[in-house]
Amino acid sequence: MQERSEATDDHAGSREEVEETFNEFYERVAMTCFRYLGFKNLDQVDNITPYEYRLLMKSKELEMVDEEYKIHLQAYLNMSAQAKKRAGKKVKPVYTTFNKFYNYQKSLDRVMGIKKKSKFDGLAQFIKEQKKEG
Template identity: 40%
Template sequence: MKMKAFQLKRIDKEYDMHLQAWLNHNVTASKEQNKKMIPVYKKFEEFFDYEARLEEVEGIKRKKLTKQQKKMAHIAARINAERRF
């Protein structure tokens, strides 16, 4: 059992090393724009959204609203504001 646990732990380390190599490749990625190479990610936050990952782990879900939902929410807020007076 100890040997199998050691081998599984080793596989996890190999996975982490390969993941790190993949991330290193992605972070240095560039694209061509007007015959000039520019980085794909200009900020670290574009590459890794720390806050979103924390929310994902904590079980907090961001709800993305469609344009129509945003418009309806704006209209509802305006109507509610008018009713207060």
């Protein structure tokens, strides 16, 4: 087994750092692969390149940030859904129906590229025609 080597860190003054042995580094990489990347055996760990490992780990970190975003968005939406407003002496919910809070069909249409006709579409067309004529 390899011995640990000690090095003094110039930035930390007299604090000493202990370098990892290859075996310790390999174990740390293997545990990370098992924990975060879904690897099931050491053959998978042995067949990954350092570049692939860094890329997969960066992707995992981004996935975790996305998950944090979803959690915070959910908390915000919970707070928004429970929002109240004053109506005279009474306090009423801001959103009286789910559809007023979140328009599912509008979101589907946006993703599918379906544009809803605006009442101003005809006006825009009229103005374009007037510019061509004038």
